[in-house]
Amino acid sequence: MVLARELNLEETLEIARQLEGTMEVQVQVHGITNIYHSKRSLLQNYKEHQGRFETISREELSKEEGLFLIEQERPNERFPVYEDENGTHIMSSDDMCMLDSLHELMEGGVDSMKLESLLKSAEYNEAVIRSYRKVIDAYTVDPAGYEFQEEWLDEIRELQDPNRELSYGFFFKEQVY
Structure with a gap:
């Protein structure tokens, strides 16, 4: 079962x-x-509505400095917009990073942990995989003596886009319904 990202x-x-x-x-x-996801090509349709019939290049939509939305209430947060053959996607303004709390998920019986690589360079994704592998291996070898090492985050921080904060997503937020 793939759990919703809104769960704490x-x-x-x-x-x-x-x-x-x-x-x-x-x-x-x-x-x-x-x-947000729409199966429609909203960006391409919007350009055509404006009478601009050139297509949006895949490179324009997939690079980190591509297209993004900014809400009036939160002018410092940029929400990347990505469009592909499956439609239009609006992405979060930050990047989730549970590296220092990964052991809690492992202790709690979570079987699979997804590392989302979309809109990131190969170098960044490789650094993320190496860091998570270090945590998983250290915890697996000695769960009782496991202690997170801050340097496991260093390589990720070095490559992290300065415009995108590392956050815990919803993991440590109380949801009010």
Whole structure:
């Protein structure tokens, strides 16, 4: 089961506990998050509506400095817009990074952790994989003696886009319905 990214850590661990032994649980632990999706090509349709019939290049839509939205209420947050053959996607303004809390998910029975690589360079993605591998290996070798090492985050921070904050997503937020 792929859990919603809006769940907090407590809810995630409770679901993993209830499904233990019956169904594997996957959560996203790193990267950009898709916050809106339309199967329509909204950007291309908008350009055509304006009478501009040139197509938007895939490179223009996939690079980090490509297209983005800015809300009036939050002018310092940029929401990347990505469009492909599946439609239009609006992405989160920050990148999730659960590296220092990954052991809590492992202890809690989460079976699979997704590292989202969309809109990132190969160099960045390789650094992320190396860092998460270090945490997983260190925890697996000695769960009782495991201690997070801050330098495991250094390579990610060095390559992180300065316009995109590393955050915990919803993992440590209380949801009010």
